[in-house]
Amino acid sequence: xxxxxxxxxxxxxxxxxALDEPDRLQLLLEFSQGLPELPQHLQEHPxxxxxxxxxxxxxxxxxxxxxxxxxxxxxxxxAPPEAPTTRGFAGVLLEGLDGLSSADILAVPDDVPDRxxxxxxxxxxxxxGMTAMLGRIKRTVRAGQTS
Amino acid sequence: xSVAADPHEKFAHYAHPxxxxxxxxxxxxxxxxxxxxxxxDEDVLLYSTGHIPGAVKVDWHTDLNDEVTRDYVDGAAFxxxxxxxxxxxxxxxxxxxxxxxxxxxxxxxxxxxxxxEDVRLLDGGRDKWLAEGRPTTTEVPAPQTADYPVVERxxxxxxxxxxxxxxxxxxxxxxxxxxxxxxxxxxxxxxxPEEGALRxxxxxxAASVPWARAAAEDGTFRSRAELDAIYRDEVxxxxxxxxxxxxxxxxxxxxxxxxxxxxxxxxxxxxxxxxWTEWGNAVRVPIVKGEERxxxxxx
Numbered sequence: 001x002x003x004x005x006x007x008x009x010x011x012x013x014x015x016x017x018a019l020d021e022p023d024r025l026q027l028l029l030e031f032s033q034g035l036p037e038l039p040q041h042l043q044e045h046p047x048x049x050x051x052x053x054x055x056x057x058x059x060x061x062x063x064x065x066x067x068x069x070x071x072x073x074x075x076x077x078x079a080p081p082e083a084p085t086t087r088g089f090a091g092v093l094l095e096g097l098d099g100l101s102s103a104d105i106l107a108v109p110d111d112v113p114d115r116x117x118x119x120x121x122x123x124x125x126x127x128x129g130m131t132a133m134l135g136r137i138k139r140t141v142r143a144g145q146t147s
Numbered sequence: 148x149s150v151a152a153d154p155h156e157k158f159a160h161y162a163h164p165x166x167x168x169x170x171x172x173x174x175x176x177x178x179x180x181x182x183x184x185x186x187x188d189e190d191v192l193l194y195s196t197g198h199i200p201g202a203v204k205v206d207w208h209t210d211l212n213d214e215v216t217r218d219y220v221d222g223a224a225f226x227x228x229x230x231x232x233x234x235x236x237x238x239x240x241x242x243x244x245x246x247x248x249x250x251x252x253x254x255x256x257x258x259x260x261x262x263x264e265d266v267r268l269l270d271g272g273r274d275k276w277l278a279e280g281r282p283t284t285t286e287v288p289a290p291q292t293a294d295y296p297v298v299e300r301x302x303x304x305x306x307x308x309x310x311x312x313x314x315x316x317x318x319x320x321x322x323x324x325x326x327x328x329x330x331x332x333x334x335x336x337x338x339x340p341e342e343g344a345l346r347x348x349x350x351x352x353a354a355s356v357p358w359a360r361a362a363a364e365d366g367t368f369r370s371r372a373e374l375d376a377i378y379r380d381e382v383x384x385x386x387x388x389x390x391x392x393x394x395x396x397x398x399x400x401x402x403x404x405x406x407x408x409x410x411x412x413x414x415x416x417x418x419x420x421x422x423w424t425e426w427g428n429a430v431r432v433p434i435v436k437g438e439e440r441x442x443x444x445x446x
Binding site: 032083086122123 | 178191192214245
């Protein structure tokens with residue numbers, strides 16, 4: 001049984017699945033290159049970011065939940081250029097999840113990283129880094145909901 | 148060796164100066180047809196973001212490891228890889244990579260299992276090349292397929308298996324992991340979770356010498372005198388020492404293997420690539436926790 005993904009994330013997974021392995025890596029690289037800079041308020045206040053220590057390279061994350069009834073989630077990531085794989089995973093999660101409601105994000109299945117078809121090319125350790133990123137986002141959203 | 152060694156003053160003090168090249172030397176030899184430059188990184192995408200002009204990529208995970216068994220590729224697969232990268236048995240291979248050449252040293256060690264004779268490291272690796280503002284490109288070279296013979300690995304001289312290490316206890320053994328991994332405070336590298344082990348600690352008798360002590364701030368290898376001070380004076384390795392080094396999966400200990408074998412000239416140095424992810428999960432092998440090295444267990 002496959003849990004349904006949010007539309008945007010589902011399209012990204014399909015894009016990856018449609019490619020062969022070298023092109024999947026190329027696509028991940030494009031996500032890495034497309035990861036936007038942090039907005040001004042976070043650049044000036046890095047203490048608002050939390051580090052995802054499960055990633056092999058420094059990844060910083062901020063999860064903002066707004067006051068609307070849907071509790072819309074905005075995501076911000078920061079990772080250095082010498083960590084393109086980490087940046088790529090961050091880019092996928094940003095494009096796939098940013099702007100969704102808290103409920104939609106909590107419903108995202110934890111095995112999404114494995115559905116990108118990268119498990120042969122990328123070491124299990126790194127794949128777990130992406131799973132950890134998703135887990136951290138969900139934990140933060142869950143905490144934000146109950147508070 | 149067909150291509151003359153880098154006469155750099157620093158390298159002259161090492162036991163095998165011809166195993167290192169400087170960025171200046173490499174810049175002058177980029178067009179040398181006998182030289183093939185190989186980038187080998189931890190991050191599978193890093194090469195694609197820009198690399199030394201003409202460099203080909205060898206990935207430790209997809210190219211050098213067997214897909215099924217926890218082992219390296221066999222002679223036929225290695226020959227196919229070399230041919231595709233335009234490397235002949237006589238090529239001078241210069242390897243460089245990220246993280247102070249961890250993965251580059253690992254690749255060099257695997258090349259050595261196949262007896263590729265002339266394989267060198269770029270001192271300082273990828274980071275130093277970039278820090279000096281030297282040229283990079285995203286253009287991937289399409290080397291002409293080379294003729295590389297099928298040579299089977301010869302593991303015994305430089306690779307130790309678990310059973311070898313059990314029989315080695317009492318002889319010099321170096322644990323190159325972080326101190327917290329050595330004592331068993333943690334079972335994985337800081338920030339590298341889960342690729343851990345069921346048990347924490349170290350192999351009895353192992354001396355703790357984190358690999359990074361052999362690297363300077365800029366990722367280059369420390370000088371001969373500094374390395375002698377660590378491994379000969381502090382650890383007490385004698386000239387005829389029979390040494391085994393290990394870490395978590397064998398990549399950091401390849402860096403130390405390179406230092407001991409090529410830079411300091413110890414002739415009997417083996418890398419235990421099974422390392423803690425094997426030992427710390429194996430049933431009934433002896434383990435010591437804490438800072439004490441521990442003695443040879445009574446058998």
